[in-house]
Amino acid sequence: MHTKFFASMVLGAILSSGPGITFDSEPNDVAVVAKCIQRDEYGSQIWFGPEQGDVSRLDSELNAMLASYPEIATGIAFCSNYDGLMLFVSSHSESSARSRLDKEIERVSASYPDLDVYVTGVAASMSEIQDLATYLFDELGVQALTSIAPDIYSGGLSVELSPQEERALEERESQISQMVESWSRDRGRSADIPVTVRIAEAWVEPAATRAADLPPFRMGSRLNYGSGRACSAGVPLVYAGSRYLLTAGHCQSDSFTNNGYVVGRKYTTSYPGNAYRYGDWMLLGGATYSGYVYNGSLSSSSVLRISGAFWGSMSAGKDVCTSGTTTAQVCRYKVQASMVREVVGSVVTGHMVMMRHFGNLDGIPDTVGLRPGDSGGPCYYSDGNGGVIAAGIVTALSGDLGSSPVVYRNFYCTQLSGVRAWSGSPYYGG
The missing domain is CATH 3.30.70 (Alpha-Beta Plaits)
Structure with missing residues (x-):
């Protein structure tokens, strides 16, 4: 087993070592981190190739386990070559709780003997x-x-x-x-x-600007409103026994249509007053919504099954796709940070994940990605079985200050964690 623990001596509790487990007295040891993480000239982590196979499954299991340790866990990053994961935990956590966590990490990782798992201490949870x-x-x-x-x-x-x-x-x-x-x-x-x-060095704007869908409406389809304006259908949810469609809250209208049909009428929204607490989203009701997402070009009827939803924070390096009415499906985004708060327009928006696009999978980000009109469309990743897991909805994109034409660098989704922060009862409804 290639599980490696790097715990700070200040914790006062060193676990008995087992096969393949080593301990280091320095939290966030530079030499240890370098075994997993490669950085660009600006100090940001970079990734090479796609995320796939066992490392995706291990990430899902560790994320689910870490959710039970909010006072200790800080986050997870995929190693730059996707040959393992690095877990970041608070160096100032209570020793007995940290001991329990280390044993849980060892237990989960034991099922993946060919992957490296590094655990290192950082300043805070x-x-x-x-x-x-x-x-x-x-x-x-x-x-x-x-x-x-x-x-x-x-x-x-x-x-x-x-x-x-x-x-x-x-x-x-x-x-x-x-x-x-x-x-x-x-x-x-x-x-x-x-x-x-x-x-x-960049400004952030909402991403608000397929056209002929039928009920039950598929995700990524066009939501028409106002005078020639549009957003995109996001994630089907169930709340208090009724079915709703999640889309972006900044798509401010009481009713949306597609192909002459009413896709939904506003039930409730977090925007703008509670976007700070819950992210940028709106629930629409009054129609039927399918558990499929458009995954082809704008004129294609190709779809993928949405098999479930992820309500937490995605790991750094996670591969993500989006689907919307402007850019259709775009994949090869990689998560840079989760639980980000940005001033989007003039509204403070929380529960966001920031992504960059790596089209060539060579560690160099490009400017391909979502555009105005994609707002509200789903953000998702592969479930490993031919379907996808919904993790959020498209929110915003940022461009370099003063550039003409605009050069887009960062892309943002509101995580489903924002909906759960509003109420613990919504669940996936596809």
Whole structure:
């Protein structure tokens, strides 16, 4: 078994070692991380080739297991060559809980002897990181901030400031540092959570702009509203015994049509008032919705079965596809960060996953990806059996400031975790 544990000695609890398990006294050891993770010239992780086979199944099992340890778990990243996974956990967790977690990781990983699993300590758990992100956004506001994203690699945060803050960057950095110290002190933490601060180099816009569907409506089909405007059908859900269609909340209308049929009327929405808490989504009702997604060109009737839904945070490097009324199906996105909060337009939007597109699978991102009109369409990944798992809906895309024509770099989906944060009872309804 190729499971490798790298635990901080400050935990005070070292598990008895077993076959293939080693321990290191330094959390987030550089040499250890380098065995799994390769980075580009800017320090971002890169991936080569597709995610497939056992590594996908192991990721799903470990993600499900980590959901029971919110006070310890920080996140998962696929190794750059997809030959294993790196798990990031808080170095400041209670020793007995960490011991239980390590044993669970060992148990799950034992079924995959050909894969490497690295476990390394970082500054904080995801729940702590999200708590700090909420505090900073509440204190600084949308005038100063454009984005706060968890950094699972350090157990910290990456903060982007509005371009107008550039002249006051040092002052803002000092202010944020003091706020982090205060936050840590109030919670009795012996060490601060690392926070990097920079000026935003891109602006983020909603992705709002197939045409002749029939009930039960398929996902990725066109939702017409207003005067020539359109979004896309996302994920069928069941809530309180009734069936609904999930789409983007910023597609602001009370009714949507396709091919002369009413696809749905607004039941409830998180946008704009609760997008900060729950992400950007809307539930439509009043029609029937299928568990299939369009996966061909805009003129194709080809579909894939949506076999289920994922309600958590996807791992870094996860392969994702989108389907929408503008770009049809686009695959080969790779997750860069989950649980991101961005100012989209003027609305703070949470529960987002940020992706980049790697069309050649060579570690170099390109600008291919979703476009206006794809908003609300499903974000999904392979289930390994010819179907797909729905994980969210298309929300936004970002372009370089000042570029003409616009060069798009990052693409965003609202995770289904946002719907579950609103209510724990919705479930997949395909």
